[in-house]
Amino acid sequence: MNTNSVIPIFRIFDEHIAKEFYLEYLDFSLDWEHRYGNDFPLYMQISSHLLTLHLTEHYGDCSPGSAIRISISDLEDFHRTLLSKNYKYSRPGIETTEWDTKEVCVIDPFGNKLTFFEEQD
Template sequence: MKKVTQQVVPAVRVASYALSKPFYEKLGFHELWTHQFEPGLPFFAAIARDDMQVFLTEHTGDCAFGALVHFYVDDVDAVHLEFLQQGLHVTEPPGNDLGPSVRNMLMVDPDGNRLNFVTVTES
């Protein structure tokens, strides 16, 4: 399968970046940068895992809670083990419910956003 370079960065609504950041760090994401117009105003942050980037936003007008974001990974089963070792609850363990050549696992963040980790194999 040809490696795809990310061209779009999704935004995910969080109630508190300070509370969401540790969860995403356990998923292997690290902070790239944060922005806040002034103290007391909402945060907007960029985080990344490998070459996958996502924005986390506290701004009410940016988007709603309950997003669904797909993250393509080389080996979803290895990522599943990594998450278990971090003590995370995996909402739906790896399976092939999207087809025989698509293996996916679902995580839900503290704000109800669904994070689907996907591996596509040659069929």
């Protein structure tokens, strides 16, 4: 079996709040949106560099409160960028772990946890 990529799916409950968090605060790009009809739940794909996520309002697609770890370079620059946005609901810090990583953890408005990490030299 050859695998090319993994695309996590996060449960969301409000399209506008999700877009504010992922598109404005975390700087993801909106790739596409899908609804089966007018006034149906949203399913959308967003991406940032090499990371792709699916966000869904559909009941049963996945559980809220999921977590992923995302390896990035220049974590401190990423952290400064997040803080410079003055996002009302998140002001994450940088943690140095016992397993020799630096980490910035953000939790989306729906309880999903994204931990951005960089291996220390």
